[in-house]
Amino acid sequence: MSFTLHDYVLSGNCYKVRLLAQILGVAYTVKPVDFHPGKAHKTPEFLALNPHGTLPVLESDNTLLTDSSAMLVWIAQQFDTTHTWWPTNDAHRLALTVQWLGFSAKLTESIGQLRLHTMLNRPADAATLNTLSTENLRELENHLCEQSIRGLAFLTGDQPTVADIACFAYSALSPDAGIEHTLYPAIRGWLHRIRCLEGFLTMPGIYEAHETRNEHTAAS
Ligand SMILES: N[C@@H](CCC(=O)N[C@@H](CS)C(=O)NCC(=O)O)C(=O)O
Structure with missing residues (x-):
């Protein structure tokens, strides 16, 4: 199908x-x-x-x-024949995946809206959207720092799920909305790990990783 x-x-x-x-x-x-x-x-x-x-x-x-x-x-x-992207055989990871899918909607509503305002001049309260966007990125940064301390490279564990894909897009596109990644080292590492995944696809604003893939698959 x-x-x-x-x-x-x-x-x-x-x-x-x-x-x-x-x-x-x-x-x-x-x-x-x-x-x-x-x-x-x-x-x-x-x-x-x-x-x-x-x-x-x-x-x-x-x-x-x-x-x-x-x-x-x-x-x-x-x-997905491996059942890792939507981990139905692991109740805890499945629940965390749903939780982070929910968070991805907050990224759309903050960074996504600010990006439309910045790129297409959409009328918006840019200051409020900027505050919401940075709060969301800070929450993501803190979570990824905690994951890194546990030796986990992705949002819900050592493998990416659909939640990583969902949160990746607007985190990676935040420079289009005027928010650089400089203050978010854990996010930068995680974005890079996703960009190194086999089959990764670019879009305008999100580029291919240039470094060797295998060196960047673990949490750093
Ligand atoms: N909850 C929806 C939100 C989709 C959404 O907001 N899409 C944007 C484009 S990225 C859109 O169509 N916005 C309508 C508009 O701004 O006119 C989803 O995740 O698919």
Whole structure:
């Protein structure tokens, strides 16, 4: 079974889906949507598909999904034969994965919104979004420091899950919103480990790791 992704190349939420699909080697069809400047995601045709008027949208035979976290879970459950990306055989890690998927939505609402304001001049309370964004990055930084002390390289353990993909996108894209990674060394290390994963995919603003992959797979 494959799927169609209604996609915009500069969308961090669309990128999450493209990234997991690429890592898992899943082929899919892309339907580009003219998010900017066309606002095609606000047309009656698109709203009939997704009343929220947001991207991405995933369509498959019997599935229509309008939330990127739900899409990551669906893709992992369908296509990840190792059961590590959506760790259904480990109750604790599964619960932590859900918890960090929830956190990823906070990153969208803070960094994602600030990025739209910075890049597309969207009206917004930039000061409040900046405060929320830095608070969220600080929380992520503290968690990743604690994980590192335990020798764990990723958000929920020693393997990445869909939660790492979900939190990666807007953490990595924060410079687009005017927030550099300088103050967040643990985040920088974790971003790098994800960029070193086999099958990693870039997007504008998120680049390939240039260093040797194997040297950067453990927590540092
Ligand atoms: N909960 C949704 C949020 C999706 C979302 O906010 N997408 C942005 C693009 S990255 C969007 O379509 N925003 C509509 C707009 O700003 O007009 C998800 O995770 O997929």
